[in-house]
Amino acid sequence: DTAVSQTPKYLVTQMGNDKSIKCEQNLGHDTMYWYKQDSKKFLKIMFSYNNKELIINETVPNRFSPKSPDKAHLNLHINSLELGDSAVYFCASSPRQESYEQYFGPGTRLTVT
Amino acid sequence: GQSLEQPSEVTAVEGAIVQINCTYQTSGFYGLSWYQQHDGGAPTFLSYNALDGLEETGRFSSFLSRSDSYGYLLLQELQMKDSASYFCAVSGGGSTLGRLYFGRGTQLTVWP
Numbered sequence: 001d002t003a004v005s006q007t008p009k010y011l012v013t014q015m016g017n018d019k020s021i022k023c024e025q026n027l028g029h030d031t032m033y034w035y036k037q038d039s040k041k042f043l044k045i046m047f048s049y050n051n052k053e054l055i056i057n058e059t060v061p062n063r064f065s066p067k068s069p070d071k072a073h074l075n076l077h078i079n080s081l082e083l084g085d086s087a088v089y090f091c092a093s094s095p096r097q098e099s100y101e102q103y104f105g106p107g108t109r110l111t112v113t
Numbered sequence: 114g115q116s117l118e119q120p121s122e123v124t125a126v127e128g129a130i131v132q133i134n135c136t137y138q139t140s141g142f143y144g145l146s147w148y149q150q151h152d153g154g155a156p157t158f159l160s161y162n163a164l165d166g167l168e169e170t171g172r173f174s175s176f177l178s179r180s181d182s183y184g185y186l187l188l189q190e191l192q193m194k195d196s197a198s199y200f201c202a203v204s205g206g207g208s209t210l211g212r213l214y215f216g217r218g219t220q221l222t223v224w225p
Contacts, residue, residue, distance in 0.1 A: 031211065041198055043156065043215040056211060090155060097211040100146045100163075100204045104155035 003027050004105035006091050012111045013081055020077045021108045023091030031055075032074040033092040033102065034066060043090070049074055050097045078110075086112045115139040117216035119201055124222045125191050133186045133219045135201035143204045145177050145184045146213065151197045159186070159199075188221070196223045 004025045013019055025032060033056075034046040048056035049068040063079045074091060091105040117137045125131040135145065144163035148156040162168055162177035162184060174187040188195055198218040205212060 041150075041218045043200065043218075045212055045214070048211050050211070058212075098143070098204075099211075100144055100161045100202075100213070101158045102213060104157070106155050 004091055004093055004103050006089075006105040006108050008108060009106060010109050010111075012113065014113055015081055015083060017081050018077070018079045019081060019110070020075055021089055021091075021110075023074045023076070023105055025072055025091075025093040025103070025105075027093055027095075027103060029093040029095050029103070030071060031094045031097050031099065032068065032071070033094075034074065034076050035090040035092060035104075037088045037090060037107070039087070047074075047076075048097075055097060081110075081112045083112050086110055115203060115205075115214040117201055117203060117214065119199075119216040119219045121217070122220045122222070124224065126224050127191055127193060129191050130187065130189050131191060131221065133188075133199050133201075133221070135184050135186075135216055137182050137184075137201070137203050137216075139182075139203045139205060139214070141205035142179070142182075145175070146202045146204065147173075147175055147186045148200045148202060148215075149197050150200065150218070156200060191223045193223050193225065196221060 031050045033048045037043045047066045052068045068074045088107045092102040094102045119135045146161045147159040150156045160175040172189045177184040200218045202213040202215045
């Protein structure tokens with residue numbers, strides 16, 4: 001049973017397109033996150049939701065819009081994709097907002113051409 | 114803001130011991146975590162220190178000195194499968210509650 005799952009695993013698209021990444025966790029956790037990992041492996045938090053409420057928005061361009069329909073799901077929609085958006089996007093979850101142990105999904109490798 | 118420094122690369126041979134250091138500067142500090150990431154894989158949690166001292170989990174140990182803003186991950190009896198990137202991450206309270214700020218990672222290569 002997969003704890004944190006993401007779809008799709010790979011996404012190749014052209015500049016200017018809009019795309020979505022979906023994330024689901026079956027751990028019963030309250031808190032979910034989106035991270036971006038660039039080509040140099042720098043892992044940076046983008047957003048966090050706690051019980052469907054946005055609690056962290058780490059100065060991400062407003063072309064990125066997260067949505068949490070329920071506490072087991074957190075999706076990421078990206079408008080007007082740019083070359084610099086190419087990265088691996090990881091979803092993660094943790095039992096509570098203050099948890100230091102986070103469980104990461106397998107990642108979505110986004111390539112913008 | 115937050116900044117973390119760790120070496121970019123470390124190499125060692127099977128069976129050896131390696132220490133990966135991490136120094137940090139942060140406003141508001143709860144603890145220091147370590148994550149492992151194999152190429153193409155997801156980060157996985159290894160250990161956490163909130164208090165000064167050593168935490169041991171099998172072959173891996175992690176140390177924290179809050180007064181020195183310093184920690185390290187110690188890997189013993191290295192195996193080939195330990196070749197991966199290792200990230201330290203700080204977590205804070207107050208306005209930074211729930212945020213994990215990661216270092217840039219240390220690529221560990223274990224040679225036979």
